[in-house]
Amino acid sequence: MLTVAALGAGAVASGCASDARNGAGGAHGQPPQLAPPAQALHEYAQRVRANHTARAAAARYWGLSQVPLAAPPPPAVKPRLKTRKGFGVRGHAQLPPVFTTVPTERKVVFLTVDDGAEKDPAFLRMMSDLRIPYTAFLSNYLIKTNYGYFKQMQDRGTALNNHTLNHRYMPDLSYKAQRREICGMQNVIEKRYGKRPELFRPPYGNYDRDTLRAAKSCGIKAVPLWASEGFADRMAWREWDRDLHPGDIILTHFRGSDDWDGSMTDMVRTVMKTVTGRGYAVARLEDYL
Structure with missing residues (x-):
């Protein structure tokens, strides 16, 4: 101000x-x-x-008690991404980095939404009205019932990224099977939305060396995981201090009342109460990668 x-x-x-x-x-x-x-x-x-x-x-x-803070302009120089300690695999230096937080001193966090099960029009309107950026990680077996919903999302500026074809537990699969899951989803997103993603999130956050090798061979540049998770009625924390930190990635899902005690708009209210209340703005993840 x-x-x-x-x-x-x-x-x-x-x-x-x-x-x-x-x-x-x-x-x-x-x-x-x-x-x-x-x-x-x-x-x-x-x-x-x-x-x-x-x-x-x-x-x-939309029932928010505080106005979401506006994110600062994107950094002129992108942060250098490193794999988080304890998240690496053998030979990781040659593979896409895996991280839960983007290196930055700015009080910004990044909202990511996984899978594609719930297709709530109110969520699209709410995020557009509030001008809150977010990144989607999609699985084909869920989005194929309504590709158009996610085209609307893309048209409003949201990047659509890879969460595999069928949301399988990747370490149980062979290298070839993992590659089919990842490259297959690359092909779907390119065909439906015109661009091959560079970001990939493995289902459940589980991966092995073959997962990252396959992802790299399919054109993936980075593997963002998450530091906290938003639900319709609460936040769940990965970090010991149960707090936000500059550059943290927040995970949530395309879910509704069938899975949650609330809707996707309830989830946004819960997440933004925490984010805004702690003095953070939501920035666009791709602007920092």
């Missing part, structure tokens, strides 16, 4: 000089003309205020 205020003040200060040149009220009662740099700052401040006003109205509509 200090930045916006400073920008606004700068625009007003520059505008005063312009007013002196053009007359206090501008020609024929029109708003005073600002010098180009001041005008750009003034327009930026107006956009920021308008965005905040829209998010505040959406927060009230």
Whole structure:
């Protein structure tokens, strides 16, 4: 808010000089003309205020007690990804990194949604209204009943990534079977949505060396897991301190009342109560990878 205020003040200060040149009220009662740099700052401040006003109205509509914080601009230099200690496999240096947190000092976290079972239109509207970014990891056996739902998601700016064809427990499968699961899903997403993903999340978060070898051979660059998980009525924590940390990845699922004590919109309220209440913004994962 200090930045916006400073920008606004700068625009007003520059505008005063312009007013002196053009007359206090501008020609024929029109708003005073600002010098180009001041005008750009003034327009930026107006956009920021308008965005905040829209998010505040959406927060009230969707039953959030706090307005979600806006994420900062993407970093100019992407963080270097490393496999989390204890998550590596033999020869991991040549394989996609596996991590639960993205290296950053910013107070941002990343929301990811898995599988594709529930296809709730209200979830799409809520996330668009609140302007909350998220990343989807999809399994074909669940999304094939309504590919169009996820096309709507993609059209609203969400990246669609790989969660295998059939959500099998990967370490039980041979290398060839694992490769069929991963490369097969790459093909589905490319055919249906026009782009082969670079991110892969193994079902249940379980993998072995063959999983990562197969993923790399299918074009996967990174394997984001998660540091915490959101449900309709609670958060579940992987870390000992049961808290958020800069760059943490939050997992949730496409689930509804058949599986949860609530809906996907309830899940968003639960997650955002924790995220916003602890001073974090939700950023777009792909902007940091």
